Amino acid sequence: MDAYHIQLKRNDGIPSLIWEKLAPMPRGMSAGGGTVPLLNDNQFFFWGGVDAVTAGWKTPAKHPGIIRSMLIYKPKTDEWEYLGKSRPMLPE
Numbered sequence: 001m002d003a004y005h006i007q008l009k010r011n012d013g014i015p016s017l018i019w020e021k022l023a024p025m026p027r028g029m030s031a032g033g034g035t036v037p038l039l040n041d042n043q044f045f046f047w048g049g050v051d052a053v054t055a056g057w058k059t060p061a062k063h064p065g066i067i068r069s070m071l072i073y074k075p076k077t078d079e080w081e082y083l084g085k086s087r088p089m090l091p092e
Contacts, residue, residue, distance in 0.1 A: 001025040003073070023078045027069050039072065046071040 003022040008015055029046060037045045047070045070083040 001028040005075075022073070023080060026071065026080050026082050029069065029071070042075055044073045044075070046073065 001024055003025050005020045005022055007018045007020065009018050010016075029048075039045055069085060072081045072083060073079075074081065
């Protein structure tokens with residue numbers, strides 16, 4: 001799965017955006033980076049989102065919900081680490 005990093009660069013005062021492709025994600029996670037906590041040692045924590053499987057559901061009553069995968073991205077080594085799954089949220 002594709003993941004990208006964007007940088008703002010200035011060339012003679014003119015801003016431009018540079019997209020850099022990161023190592024492939026171990027699992028798709030659309031909009032996974034909307035709000036991403038920064039952990040120790042500049043690692044980023046990703047969870048939830050929608051993957052190709054959950055995006056294919058058309059009936060809301062049968063939709064399985066967001067994925068529970070948790071990932072860490074390590075920029076120093078351009079690596080992803082799968083942490084497992086979060087516990088399901090229980091209805092109140």
